Amino acid sequence: MAHYAVRESPPLRGEIPISTSKNAVLPIMCGALLTGEDVRIERVPELTDVKTLCALLASCGCSVKKEGDALVLNAGALQNPQDEEDVRKMRASVLVLGPLLSRLGEARIPLPGGCAIGQRPIDQHLKGMSALGAKVKFDHGGVTLSGRLRGAVIYLDMPSVGATENLLMAATLASGTTRIENAAKEPEIVDLAAFLNAMGARICGAGTSTIVIEGVRALHAVSWQPISDRIEAGTFLVAAGITGGELLLRHCPFAELEAVILKLQSMGMDITATPDGVLAKCGCPLRGADITTQPYPGFPTDMQAQMTALFATTPGISVVKDTIFPQRFMHCSELKRMGADIKVDNGTAVISGVETLSGAPVMASDLRASAALVLAALKAEGTTEIHRLYHIDRGYEMIDEKLLAIGAAVERLPDDDN
Numbered sequence: 001m002a003h004y005a006v007r008e009s010p011p012l013r014g015e016i017p018i019s020t021s022k023n024a025v026l027p028i029m030c031g032a033l034l035t036g037e038d039v040r041i042e043r044v045p046e047l048t049d050v051k052t053l054c055a056l057l058a059s060c061g062c063s064v065k066k067e068g069d070a071l072v073l074n075a076g077a078l079q080n081p082q083d084e085e086d087v088r089k090m091r092a093s094v095l096v097l098g099p100l101l102s103r104l105g106e107a108r109i110p111l112p113g114g115c116a117i118g119q120r121p122i123d124q125h126l127k128g129m130s131a132l133g134a135k136v137k138f139d140h141g142g143v144t145l146s147g148r149l150r151g152a153v154i155y156l157d158m159p160s161v162g163a164t165e166n167l168l169m170a171a172t173l174a175s176g177t178t179r180i181e182n183a184a185k186e187p188e189i190v191d192l193a194a195f196l197n198a199m200g201a202r203i204c205g206a207g208t209s210t211i212v213i214e215g216v217r218a219l220h221a222v223s224w225q226p227i228s229d230r231i232e233a234g235t236f237l238v239a240a241g242i243t244g245g246e247l248l249l250r251h252c253p254f255a256e257l258e259a260v261i262l263k264l265q266s267m268g269m270d271i272t273a274t275p276d277g278v279l280a281k282c283g284c285p286l287r288g289a290d291i292t293t294q295p296y297p298g299f300p301t302d303m304q305a306q307m308t309a310l311f312a313t314t315p316g317i318s319v320v321k322d323t324i325f326p327q328r329f330m331h332c333s334e335l336k337r338m339g340a341d342i343k344v345d346n347g348t349a350v351i352s353g354v355e356t357l358s359g360a361p362v363m364a365s366d367l368r369a370s371a372a373l374v375l376a377a378l379k380a381e382g383t384t385e386i387h388r389l390y391h392i393d394r395g396y397e398m399i400d401e402k403l404l405a406i407g408a409a410v411e412r413l414p415d416d417d418n
């Protein structure tokens with residue numbers, strides 16, 4: 001395994017090409033199981049989560065071919081995953097449930113465990129699938145769903161991104177009309193619905209809390225370019241803020257990042273959309289702020305850890321409340337090892353900004369926490385060693401090259417026990 005040695009860095013300057021969205025490409029890859037014809041996905045990011053899902057799709061009998069940075073998937077010979085371990089490796093694997101059930105009439109997956117950011121139940125997925133007519137059976141740590149799907153009205157108890165995506169995919173081949181109420185409205189769901197409609201599905205209302213799906217008999221081949229990664233983009237906006245630099249983000253979504261951009265502007269950053277991309281400047285000292293995470297279009301929970309790192313060296317008191325994942329504060333104990341002044345209680349962190357942080361050996365606990373530690377290390381005196389780097393490789397494509405290209409003093413080193 002490897003770790004980062006990050007030294008205090010000058011203001012970051014330069015251009016960053018934002019990659020295709022991890023959280024768009026993963027459900028779209030699962031959507032490819034809904035047809036027996038070729039599905040070509042362009043500009044697929046080199047991420048371990050993508051590699052993990054490719055292995056799972058292959059174990060479902062799907063052929064997986066890389067053509068440059070495109071993936072060509074063909075699920076003509078679809079079956080249930082042969083190795084349940086492949087499903088357990090990544091939470092997003094639950095998204096094969098809807099496609100497998102609607103094409104095969106039966107699907108079995110292991111029940112996902114919790115993770116560093118909290119319990120990750122799938123009760124809303126299962127509630128929706130049973131509303132569509134599936135029989136649900138729990139045994140040996142897994143769940144088996146079976147039955148022919150027919151359209152239904154589904155009310156989600158909370159706007160779950162994954163449940164909305166899973167049920168959207170299952171409903172495309174169900175007989176009759178399905179209406180999903182209290183659906184999540186994330187841009188990744190709009191992209192998934194547009195991808196499915198390009199395959200011949202009949203979905204309307206994606207991006208609103210009511211989605212209506214007319215079931216069709218079959219879906220067909222498609223070539224698709226998923227949207228850019230708004231969370232990667234937000235992470236680099238924070239990198240400009242924490243180092244007082246100036247970054248131009250190419251292929252950067254602007255409207256989909258509104259809650260984050262408005263918050264950073266309220267702290268004193270200058271962020272504008274230009275014909276070449278989104279330009280982020282941070283010339284003046286920033287002011288603290290408060291954030292409460294909400295379902296889209298509210299402030300995204302996936303940007304909470306990165307903002308906490310920014311608040312750690314921003315003068316004033318900032319308050320972070322995560323209503324989506326109240327336990328998503330493991331990065332705070334590591335930031336405190338670097339000298340941050342943070343008190344965490346009951347899903348809320350109160351951060352009092354300090355002059356400087358000091359480099360220390362820290363441990364990444366999940367994907368966004370690892371990004372937060374890199375951001376804080378750029379602003380910490382001395383060297384910070386960030387261990388369990390595999391977390392950051394799950395969701396940030398070519399992160400080393402991108403950081404080095406803008407002047408970050410980052411070095412990837414093998415662990416001593418290697």
Ligand code: EPZ
Nearest residue numbers: 023092119120121122123124125160161162163302324367
């Ligand atoms: C997606 O996870 C994202 N992952 C997460 O990004 C993101 O944090 C999350 O949405 C919220 O925006 C992908 O898209 C691959 P949810 P998901 O279902 O679908 C509760 C990252 O860093 N819930 O919207 O798992 C759940 O416990 C990752 O890129 C139930 O109670 O999130 C949570 O409190 C991390 N029952 C809330 O809903 C369910 O059946 C939101 O979860 C489902 C969810």
